Amino acid sequence: MAKDRSSGYLSMLFLLEFVLAVFFLATDLLTFYIMFELSLVPIFFIIGLWGGKKRVHAAFKIFLYTLFGSVGFLISILYLFMELGTLEISSLMYLVEETIPVAAQKLIWIALFLAFAVKIPMFPFHTWLPDAHVQAPTEGSVILAGVLIKLGAYGMLKVLLPILPSLSREFSTLALSLSAIAVIYTSLVALAQTDMKKLIAYSSIAHMGIVTAGLFAFNIEGYKGAVFQMVSHGLVSSGLFFCIGSIYNRSGTRQIADHSGIMNFAPKLGFAFVLFSLAAIGLPGTAGFVGEFLALAGLFRSTEVFAILCTTGVVLGACYMLYLCKRIIWGSPTGNIFQDIELHEAIPIFTLTILIMILGLYPNLLLNFLR
Known part of the structure; x- marks a missing residue:
């Protein structure tokens, strides 16, 4: 039992390391989004299987918060690809504000901001984090605080602010x-x-x-x-x-x-x-x-x-x-x-x-x- 628990636990940690490495190296929005969401899977199992007494509640809370927060992110990606034909972040920095209608830009900004704000988490989307930390094992809390909650801020820095700088200033x-x-x-x-x-x-x-x-x-x-x-x-x-x-x-x-x-x-x-x-x-x-x-x-x-x-x-x-x-x-x-x-x-x-x-x-x- 201990051996199975140890091997499964380490497998989740290694999977999370791989996902995070790809996330920080991603240059296109689709890969960025997939890794952004996939990072939920290992932390869900780390908390849900090896956490405290209320681990299942905490695991589903973090999963649902982040998942629902990112629905608009996915819709925005599909819309940008249909309109622009590319998801390269370096290209979107020049194309979005020049090509996409302002009304659509505002909806995209709100969708991206919401996805990243939940992940950080910003007020009032923060209630999942205390529960997750309390129920997570020590290693889970270290990864959660050390890296995972930084994904949202990194997303703002790499995606939201460069792609939609004018609206970011407007909504600052x-x-x-x-x-x-x-x-x-x-x-x-x-x-x-x-x-x-x-x-x-x-x-x-x-x-x-x-x-x-x-x-x-x-x-x-x-x-x-x-x-x-x-x-x-x-x-x-x-x-x-x-x-x-x-x-x-x-x-x-x-x-x-x-x-x-x-x-x-x-x-x-x-x-x-x-x-x-x-x-x-x-x-x-x-x-x-x-x-x-x-x-x-x-x-x-x-x-x-x-x-x-x-x-x-x-x-x-x-x-x-x-x-x-x-x-x-x-x-x-x-x-x-x-x-x-x-x-x-x-x-x-x-x-x-x-x-x-x-x-x-x-x-x-x-x-x-x-x-």
Whole structure:
């Protein structure tokens, strides 16, 4: 049984890696769409077969949300192919605005935006993510936060904004409003969470709100900040989920109230958790700072009102992450006491800490590729 479970689990992970590789290399809209949708299959089985008690509900929720959100995407692809005879993204960048009627362009923009917004997820399409994270196994949460929710933002960057730039500017107020609401609302919701994993899930929605705000700032700082934030959030959130997974494997609970003083009996785990938390709130010297700073700087150049709103969300983010650290890492051990992380856990965790510090201290290693 364990062998079958292990082989099936690894098969889904390898399938997901293949799908993601093809997705990021796709140059035509049809391949892009197929991989965009196919990425649902492995994560559906990873959560549905190897998740928590409510895994089936969470798996179907993510599947149906994303599937229905992408119906318009498929219709738009069929329409573009019938009208233009090509689905090469490089060609669509020049043909769509010149050839397609404005009314049809607006419908296509809405369809693409909806598909990507559900995947990110943006407010108000975000409710599937906390459930998915809570029910997913640790590896599933790492992949979900590290890569899968970036597919929507990548889709906006590669498809939506280049193909329909004029309409993207016209609808930028809508996108920025949803981004600002996501940043503030989910940060407030995170403050009320009692489950560590659910708190980080809501923080992921807030961080992705910074990404979409940077994209719709329409300047180089915003674009660079959005991409850097995607990379840094992938590293930071993966690290946090690894740490929470290690805690859960030892104590059998993710409740914040059941843990205290981890630094006293598991210093390596405690140190890593603190570093990931500081990176999540954007401490200078970590990768989390660079992406947030650039995205917000670009947003300030574009619109001060939305920049101030998103900055408020960043402050709230510091509140819930510092509260989480203070509650479970510091103080006297009054809850579950367990052994520190072992070598097989320390390798991925400290690899992520090194990458976060390197990108924080030498951001040009990534920024030079974004010119």
